[in-house]
Every structure is written in C-alpha cells, then in structure tokens.
Amino acid sequence: MIRLQNVSKTYALKGRRGSARTVQALKDIDFHVPAGQIHGVIGLSGAGKSTLIRCVNLLERPTTGTVSVDGQELTGLSRQALNQARHGIGMIFQHFNLLTNRTVFANVALPLELMGMKRAEIRSRVTPLLELVGLADKAAQYPAQLSGGQKQRVAIARALASRPKVLLCDEATSALDPQTTASILALLRDINQKLGLTILLITHEMEVVKAICHRVSLISDGELVEEAEVGDFFTSPRTQLGREFLNDFLQLEPPRALFERLEATPGEHTHPVVRLAFSGDAVSTPLISRLARECGVDVSILQAKVESIQERTLGLMIAELMGPPAKTREAIDYLESHDLHVEVLGHVQRDD
Numbered sequence: 001m002i003r004l005q006n007v008s009k010t011y012a013l014k015g016r017r018g019s020a021r022t023v024q025a026l027k028d029i030d031f032h033v034p035a036g037q038i039h040g041v042i043g044l045s046g047a048g049k050s051t052l053i054r055c056v057n058l059l060e061r062p063t064t065g066t067v068s069v070d071g072q073e074l075t076g077l078s079r080q081a082l083n084q085a086r087h088g089i090g091m092i093f094q095h096f097n098l099l100t101n102r103t104v105f106a107n108v109a110l111p112l113e114l115m116g117m118k119r120a121e122i123r124s125r126v127t128p129l130l131e132l133v134g135l136a137d138k139a140a141q142y143p144a145q146l147s148g149g150q151k152q153r154v155a156i157a158r159a160l161a162s163r164p165k166v167l168l169c170d171e172a173t174s175a176l177d178p179q180t181t182a183s184i185l186a187l188l189r190d191i192n193q194k195l196g197l198t199i200l201l202i203t204h205e206m207e208v209v210k211a212i213c214h215r216v217s218l219i220s221d222g223e224l225v226e227e228a229e230v231g232d233f234f235t236s237p238r239t240q241l242g243r244e245f246l247n248d249f250l251q252l253e254p255p256r257a258l259f260e261r262l263e264a265t266p267g268e269h270t271h272p273v274v275r276l277a278f279s280g281d282a283v284s285t286p287l288i289s290r291l292a293r294e295c296g297v298d299v300s301i302l303q304a305k306v307e308s309i310q311e312r313t314l315g316l317m318i319a320e321l322m323g324p325p326a327k328t329r330e331a332i333d334y335l336e337s338h339d340l341h342v343e344v345l346g347h348v349q350r351d352d
C-alpha cells in the first residue's frame with residue numbers, strides 16, 4: 001500500500017553570507033507497508049522520522065527516489081493529480097492542527113468543503129465520523145473547549161473525512177498523557193480493524209509500538225537500520241540501538257553495582273552475566289531448574305519481567321550463570337537450543 005524506493009532527502013541550509021550547507025535527512029530508504037498493517041517507525045530525535053512520514057504524502061519532496069501509495073506513483077504526478085491522490089492519504093499531527101475559529105463539526109467538514117461536496121452530503125459524512133471518534137455531543141464546540149485527547153479525536157475524524165486508505169500519524173500521542181495516549185491508540189486500532197485502514201506512524205515511544213503496531217522499523221541518522229515483527233523486535237532486536245530502545249522501555253539493566261564490575265572479556269575466574277529473552281513454549285518450560293540439573297550451573301536471577309505483547313507472552317531476565325567456564329558455555333548452548341535469545345552482557349569476577 002505504501003512503497004518507498006531508494007528515497008533520499010537532502011535539505012540545503014543557507015548561511016548568512018550566502019554559504020550553503022546540506023543535511024542528508026534520509027539515505028536510500030526502501031520501505032513497504034502492506035494494506036491493512038499498522039507500521040511504526042521509531043527513532044531518536046533528529047533521526048529523520050518526520051522527514052520520512054512527510055515524504056509519503058509529498059509534504060516533503062524526496063531529493064531522489066520514488067513514493068507510491070495504493071499502486072500510484074505520487075512522485076510522478078502533476079500538482080493537480082497529486083492533490084487528488086492526497087484525498088486517499090489522511091494525516092494527523094502531534095499538535096492536532098485544528099482551526100480554532102471553526103467548530104468541531106466545521107473542522108471535520110473542511111476537507112469535504114474543499115473537495116466541493118454538497119452540504120447535505122457533508123453532514124451525512126461528518127455525523128457518523130463524530131460518532132466513530134466518540135464526539136457526537138461536541139459537534140458545536142470549538143477546539144479551545146476540548147481536552148488534548150478530544151482535539152486529537154477531531155483531527156482523526158477530519159483525516160478520515162475523505163475516506164482515505166492510508167493514515168499517517170506524526171507523533172500523534174506525544175503531547176498526551178499516558179491514559180489519553182492509550183485511548184487514542186485504542187481508537188486507531190479500532191479504525192484499522194473496522195475500516196481496514198493502513199496506518200504508518202512515527203514515534204519515539206516503544207509503548208506506542210508495543211500497543212498497536214504489527215511491524216516496526218528503526219531509523220537512525222537517516223537510515224532504516226532494522227525492521228521486524230513487533231513480537232520479534234521486543235524479544236531480540238538485532239542492532240545495538242534496538243537493544244537500547246528495548247532496555248529503556250523495559251528498564252531491565254543489571255543492578256548498578258554489578259554493572260560497574262562487568263568486564264568485556266571472560267577471565268579464568270569469572271561468571272557470565274546474561275540477558276535472556278524467551279517467548280512461546282519457553283515461557284512455560286522450567287528451564288532454570290533444568291539448567292541446574294542438566295548442566296550443573298547455578299543461576300542467580302538479578303532481574304526478571306514478563307510482558308504481554310500482541311497476544312504473545314515474553315519473558316525477560318538478567319541472570320548470572322555460576323559454574324566453571326565449560327559448564328556455563330554448555331548452559332548458554334542449552335538455552336539457545338531451547339529458543340531463548342541469549343546476550344552475554346559481560347563477565348564478573350567470582351566471589352567463591
């Protein structure tokens with residue numbers, strides 16, 4: 001439904017004395033979101049998220065590469081044809097971008113007025129949309145009279161007015177408190193299911209990805225460095241940046257005192273400290289006691305957490321494996337052969 005091929009974007013910055021500098025915000029992006037998916041793009045500030053999402057509806061025109069939505073290559077269209085194609089792409093923003101001098105009803109009606117639709121038809125479109133977003137009783141109010149969550153609901157109704165196939169969400173919940181965020185994400189999930197709408201969202205919050213996305217891409221310094229099903233990303237991110245996002249989200253780090261004692265390489269008298277991630281059958285298998293029995297390794301659990309992500313149960317644990325090096329190596333092999341993702345965080349000197 002959304003396809004970017006070899007998309008790069010370079011901004012030219014003009015200095016005071018006519019000097020020119022460039023910023024390459026996107027580098028050779030290849031990206032595909034199939035119909036009906038909710039796809040998240042996560043990254044740190046300045047990584048290129050906003051530029052990426054704005055390139056999808058050509059609010060920002062890529063310097064090179066092509067953008068297609070619903071089988072139509074937008075980068076090859078005339079201005080008029082592009083305006084027409086944009087009716088198929090709704091967008092919501094962090095700060096809602098509502099018109100303050102228009103009522104809720106009139107804000108939602110605006111894109112339809114611009115399309116030249118008749119009043120009666122506009123009413124028959126807007127009324128059910130306000131019901132869908134739970135604001136049927138607020139039609140005559142002005143944005144200033146609404147909470148942040150209600151304003152975002154108006155923006156969602158407005159984005160859906162032209163019956164788009166794609167909804168772009170630019171940090172849509174970043175200005176909202178956690179409870180309101182949850183209710184807006186629930187609404188987006190509901191719309192995705194009821195209308196079959198394809199959703200592309202950008203965020204810097206793992207919570208948002210966990211709550212509603214099917215797949216996630218990680219963007220860093222203008223490049224997509226990792227892409228995965230959400231369940232896989234939360235169990236075994238493949239990049240260091242992915243692991244940092246996950247650790248921040250889970251707040252699952254070794255205790256500080258132990259962390260400071262971690263050494264990068266094993267020594268003759270060290271124990272490995274590992275982060276274990278497990279899902280599926282492994283969650284219910286008593287692996288730790290088996291490890292002691294079958295490998296002769298004692299396990300000291302330093303931190304553990306069970307998360308439920310998209311109907312999958314994920315277990316995460318930081319543990320010290322205590323035993324002779326050959327045995328702890330055997331234990332790691334044993335865990336890996338039982339579909340656990342094992343990351344050796346470092347090695348600590350044995351106290352014994």
Ligand SMILES: Nc1ncnc2c1ncn2[C@@H]1O[C@H](COP(=O)(O)OP(=O)(O)OP(=O)(O)O)[C@@H](O)[C@H]1O
Pocket residue numbers: 011012013023024025043044045046047048049050051052204
């Ligand atoms: N209009 C612009 N002109 C010049 N440089 C820009 C422009 N927009 C973005 N940039 C630069 O491009 C890079 C990517 O910015 P972008 O806003 O896409 O990142 P982001 O991941 O959305 O960041 P944030 O989360 O802080 O909004 C940054 O270095 C930024 O300074």
